[in-house]
Amino acid sequence: MNNIFRLKRKRSQCPSYQRGISKPLVLIVIALIAAAWFYLNGSGGDSIKKKAQLKTAEVIGNIAQRNMPSDVAGGFHNIPIELRALADNVYQASGIANTHLITTSEGSVLFDSGISIQAAKQIKVLKEKQQGELTHIILSHSHADHIGGTKFWREKNTEIVTHLEYAEEQRYLSELEPYFWTRNRIVFPWLPEKPTTQEMFRYGGVEPTILVDHRDYNFEQGGVKFSVLSTPGAEGADNLSLWLADQKILFSGDFFGPLWPQFPNVFTMRGEKVRKPIEYIQSLDKLIALGPEMIVPSHHEAIIGKDxxxxxxxxxxxxxxxxxxxxxxxxxxxxxxxxxxxxxxxxxxxxxxxxxxxxxxxxxxxxxxxxTWFHFDSTTELYPVPIRTIYQDLAELASVERLLEKSQHHFQQQQAVKALHFLEIALAAEPLSRTQEIAALGLRLEVLEYLLERAKQTSDNNYEKDYLRSRINITKEQLESP
Ligand SMILES: [Zn+2]
Known part of the structure; x- marks a missing residue:
């Protein structure tokens, strides 16, 4: 998963309005919370400030969660936030992404801090298990659903442990946030129009104090041996895993993805930089050699059994x-x-x-x-003039009717993608009558629905299905409103 879960309520969608609470009352409550927050930010003690922040985070998190539909993004947000004891000294707070606490007689260690809107609840669940100070927060990678609780968890002396590449990953994900947001909204249409600007929930801003490279980072605390391993390649260049050698438990973040076992996301439709295949294989070799008996991923449940x-x-x-x-x-x-x-x-x-x-x-x-991108297929690849720029001329030469016939023909031969190519040319025609447009869009809807069915029956890939669903919805809207 990625930085897709930053939520800011649009006022018109706010459930409290829908439930008939008066608008002025809501505004007063928000103003009071904000005033308390700013007051505490300016003066009060650290712990009081943190408590106020957590309370606000919980209120906003609850509203955000309530407004998510139940049937998207693999249903991650339907997972209840509850405490799971995975070993005598290992606790998990479940949720959209899991947060883990490992306790020792000389303080506790956190692995991943979850998504910001669930941080308050996850802290409530885990805090009672914490022993002594929180000495380390280890972040598996820079995605928003793994780092969002860091600022709430961090204590005065807590070390923030990330991969050496973390800062660069966080930098580009922050700088390209508007670009990624638009793409994310195509596959996750329930996302609000814009990313949050609320300081408490916004992406990034994590400053590591310990950087881990290929040499890994080992420490012992209260008799527990911690090995923080550099395992890049799966969800980006900055992946870390945590290995508890004595218990043979591996905390894997998103290294294995949400399903077990699965073909990994060497590519992600959201965008993001390349994930190097050989680096991923090398990281897998490193983990296989450990012989884990339990894998604790940061989504879904632990995987058990050495074999x-x-x-x-x-x-x-x-x-x-x-x-x-x-x-x-x-x-x-x-x-x-x-x-x-x-x-x-x-x-x-x-x-x-x-x-x-x-x-x-x-x-x-x-x-x-x-x-890279030049495939030696055609000289035209070198210049910013894609084939689409001549679609209108092609449509004029061939006529919309003939293009639609050809599209229909390919569709009947189960050549759905060829059918789509012809439809794209037909829809570029100018002028295009509403009757022609309806015919082309109607056929496009059939082709897309066929592709969706085919996707379900073949790879069943979630991104492919979500993308096709989004195209189907757009086509339906175009059919309904000229
Ligand atoms: Zn994730």
Whole structure:
């Protein structure tokens, strides 16, 4: 998961209005909370200030949570926030993303701090288990659902442990926030129009005090050995895992993704920088060698059983290696990226769910990781004049009716993507009568619905389905309003 869960209520969507509480009353309450917050920010003691912040965070978090629909984003936000004891000294507060507390006789350590809107509740759940000071907050990576509670948890002497690459990941995710936000809203339409500007909930601002590179970072505290491992490649360049050697427990953040075992997201539709396939394989090798008996991911439940874990990790590693090697072989054999997207699939012994990461998109990403964007397919690739710029002329030459016929023909042959190409040309025609537009949009709706069904029956990839659903909704809106 990513920085998709920063929520700010649009006033018109605020549940308190919908429930008939008067607008002035709500404004007074908000003003009082804000006044208290600013007062405490300016003077009062640290702990009072923190309590006030937490209270405000809880109120706003509750409102945000209530307004999320129940059937999106894998239902992460329907997961209750509750305490789970995973071992004598290991506690988890579940939620959209899990937060973990490891206690020792010389203080406690936190692994991931969850999403900001759930921080207050997760702290309530875990705080009673904390022993002594919070000595370290270890952040698995820079995504918003893993770092949001940091400012609420942090104590005077707490070390913030991140990967060396953390700052760079946080920088670009912050700078490109408007760009990513727009894309995120296509696959997650329940997101508010704009990211929050509320200081308490906004993304970023975490300043690490300990940076971890390939040499890892080990420390012992109260007799517990902590190994913070550099494991880049899965959800970005800044992935850290935490290994408790004596208990053979591995805290993996998003390294394995939300499903077990799964084909990883070498590519993500949201955008983000490349995820290096070989780096990911090397990180997997490092984790396989540890022999974990329990994996604690930061989404969903713990994975248990040495054999199950080993088999899953080996399959994931071999699947990525297989796809990678097939791409290399195909590139060297002079095949195009599209041929390889079509041809490469996992052999039966390496079959993995593609609900999160899709093999054909990994093929394209690996290709572009090695060769970037110029594919030597056409001179036109070099210039900012895409084929779309001649669609209007093509439509004039062919006539909208003939383009629609051709599209229908391909659709009947189950060549849905070719059908879409023809529809894009037809819809670029000028002039385009409303009757022609309705015919083209109606066919587009059928083609998109077919693709959605096909996606469900093949990879069942969540991003593909969400993207297609968004295109279906846009098409329906266009059909209803000229
Ligand atoms: Zn996540």
């Amino acid at each position: 199950n874990i080993k088999a899953g990790m080996i399959r994931m590693r071999d699947a990525v290696q297989y796809v990678h090697d097939q791409v290399i072989e195909g590139m060297n054999a002079g095949k195009t990226v599209y041929q390889l997207m079509d041809e490469i699939s996992l052999p039966e012994e390496l079959a993995l769910t593609q609900e999160h990461g899709k093999v054909s998109w990994a093929v394209k990403s690996i290709w572009e990781y090695y060769a």
